[in-house]
Amino acid sequence: MLAMTKKRSVFGGLVAAAAVLGAAVAGGFGARPAVEPVKVGDRAPAFSLTDTNGERHSLSDYEGKIVVLEWFNPDCPFVKKFHYDSKVMKETHSQFINDEEVVFLAINSGAPGKQGAGLERNQQAVKEYKIEYPVLLDESGEVGKAYGAKRTPEMFVIDREGVIRYHGPIDSNRSASEVGTNYLELAVKQVKNGETEIVRAEIDVYGCSVKYAK
Amino acid sequence: MLRLAIVWRALFGLLCVSSVTGAGGQSGGPDPHSRVTLVSEADALVPGTTAMIGLWFEIDEGWHIYQASQNDTGLEPTVEWASDAPLEFGGIEWPAGHRFTQPGEILDHGYEGSVLLMIPVEVPSDLDIGRVVEIRADLEWLACDAELCVPGFAELSLTLPVRASSEASGDSSRFEAARRALGVPVRDASDDGPAMAWEGSTLVVRAAGDGHLSFVPGPGGARVQGLFDSGVSETGELRLDFEEGEAPVIGWVRVGGAAGAESVAWRVRTPVGG
Numbered sequence: 179m180l181a182m183t184k185k186r187s188v189f190g191g192l193v194a195a196a197a198v199l200g201a202a203v204a205g206g207f208g209a210r211p212a213v214e215p216v217k218v219g220d221r222a223p224a225f226s227l228t229d230t231n232g233e234r235h236s237l238s239d240y241e242g243k244i245v246v247l248e249w250f251n252p253d254c255p256f257v258k259k260f261h262y263d264s265k266v267m268k269e270t271h272s273q274f275i276n277d278e279e280v281v282f283l284a285i286n287s288g289a290p291g292k293q294g295a296g297l298e299r300n301q302q303a304v305k306e307y308k309i310e311y312p313v314l315l316d317e318s319g320e321v322g323k324a325y326g327a328k329r330t331p332e333m334f335v336i337d338r339e340g341v342i343r344y345h346g347p348i349d350s351n352r353s354a355s356e357v358g359t360n361y362l363e364l365a366v367k368q369v370k371n372g373e374t375e376i377v378r379a380e381i382d383v384y385g386c387s388v389k390y391a392k
Numbered sequence: 393m394l395r396l397a398i399v400w401r402a403l404f405g406l407l408c409v410s411s412v413t414g415a416g417g418q419s420g421g422p423d424p425h426s427r428v429t430l431v432s433e434a435d436a437l438v439p440g441t442t443a444m445i446g447l448w449f450e451i452d453e454g455w456h457i458y459q460a461s462q463n464d465t466g467l468e469p470t471v472e473w474a475s476d477a478p479l480e481f482g483g484i485e486w487p488a489g490h491r492f493t494q495p496g497e498i499l500d501h502g503y504e505g506s507v508l509l510m511i512p513v514e515v516p517s518d519l520d521i522g523r524v525v526e527i528r529a530d531l532e533w534l535a536c537d538a539e540l541c542v543p544g545f546a547e548l549s550l551t552l553p554v555r556a557s558s559e560a561s562g563d564s565s566r567f568e569a570a571r572r573a574l575g576v577p578v579r580d581a582s583d584d585g586p587a588m589a590w591e592g593s594t595l596v597v598r599a600a601g602d603g604h605l606s607f608v609p610g611p612g613g614a615r616v617q618g619l620f621d622s623g624v625s626e627t628g629e630l631r632l633d634f635e636e637g638e639a640p641v642i643g644w645v646r647v648g649g650a651a652g653a654e655s656v657a658w659r660v661r662t663p664v665g666g
Contacts (some may be wrong), residue, residue, distance in 0.1 A: 255534075255541060255542065256541075293539050293540055319495075323496060328464045328465060328497075329464065329465050352470075353467070353532060354467060354532065354534060355532060355543065384465070384466075384467060385465060386465055386466075386536075387464065387465040387498045387500075387536075387541075388496055389539070390495040390496035
């Protein structure tokens with residue numbers, strides 16, 4: 179029996195900087211128990227998080243806009259599929275980059291010390307992957323749990339009224355290497371057109387686990 | 393469809409396909425902490441019969457690969473088959489996996505240590521005796537530990553002669569073990585296995601033993617609601633709420649297995665509601 183493997187580490191250079199950045203899920207409007215994930219048609223939970231440049235972003239800052247949330251971990255192979263191995267996320271975002279009505283935000287809910295977590299690693303990743311939208315750090319995991327985000331990547335599209343209209347994968351191919359139909363692009367375009375019956379992803383969200391603390 | 397697997401392979405400069413009778417070779421990308429070979433239960437293909445081949449995974453300690461199941465994350469092995477003969481490849485016969493949980497109520501099912509994923513192959517009756525057949529598998533899978541996930545890619549090859557009869561190969565004992573891992577069917581409460589009763593769309597499972605019970609969903613079965621909590625019990629009773637619909641209950645009830653003890657998997661296939 180012959181077998182050969184060539185050892186490589188995709189995760190070389192992993193830096194787990196323990197940046198303690200504020201995260202808060204606002205109560206009242208839109209808030210839900212952390213154990214009960216939101217569904218399509220629900221109001222998007224409010225949040226306020228800091229990005230890798232130190233800027234604060236609250237969902238309420240984007241009232242009246244369409245907000246695309248992407249759960250993110252730069253060292254997850256499924257995230258790399260869309261940001262590094264292919265340019266799917268760059269191309270998808272670029273279609274709306276001059277559209278003031280559409281906002282993309284990535285959120286990393288990885289706990290300090292976990293794979294792909296921390297300010298320094300995510301600052302590197304923004305440069306390495308040439309991400310042109312904010313990457314927010316949610317090290318407590320509160321925002322991720324409020325949305326019921328379990329995977330990276332995992333996408334939510336929120337309409338102008340603050341209602342979740344799409345929750346699903348980026349594409350239709352549950353592979354770490356091959357890209358399928360771009361559900362995200364379809365969903366954003368439909369929400370922009372004011373449609374409420376948005377493309378239903380034919381597969382569940384797939385990817386790495388969000389690296390929560392506990 | 394963009395074939396990024398090709399890019400991976402080119403990027404890492406690796407392609408190693410072996411071609412030896414009764415065994416397979418592997419190419420890989422970044423170390424997936426698991427190795428896979430293509431094996432055959434018999435030493436030859438017999439025209440007009442169903443042969444059994446398998447993907448034999450050896451997995452590093454602390455790492456696991458995925459079963460096709462009701463998983464929150466991960467990716468079960470997927471394979472594209474090719475051959476120079478008109479063979480018909482069936483689907484993977486998934487053995488019962490184990491639960492893997494992570495913070496955030498993340499639940500997956502998979503295998504650790506080693507596992508053989510069996511695939512039935514229909515051999516046409518008019519295949520010429522005496523020829524040699526090559527089987528090739530283009531494979532992708534994912535291995536994870538508590539922290540990291542690494543995709544694996546392999547191109548495997550197996551050559552087998554076509555004969556009027558066959559003998560067991562050197563790997564046949566792995567196939568015997570894999571058949572046991574498919575689980576014993578639960579027929580009724582008179583079996584040694586767990587007792588099952590429906591309360592509406594809730595399946596109530598009771599079993600003796602150390603009280604440790606779990607339910608491992610199989611591929612294509614009805615979804616269980618709240619599986620992270622409801623799929624495991626220490627009291628000897630499971631209450632499983634299934635989503636009503638066309639899909640039947642497909643999966644296994646694992647009995648025993650507390651504190652690392654051996655467990656027994658009982659195969660369940662029944663319509664939701666009984």
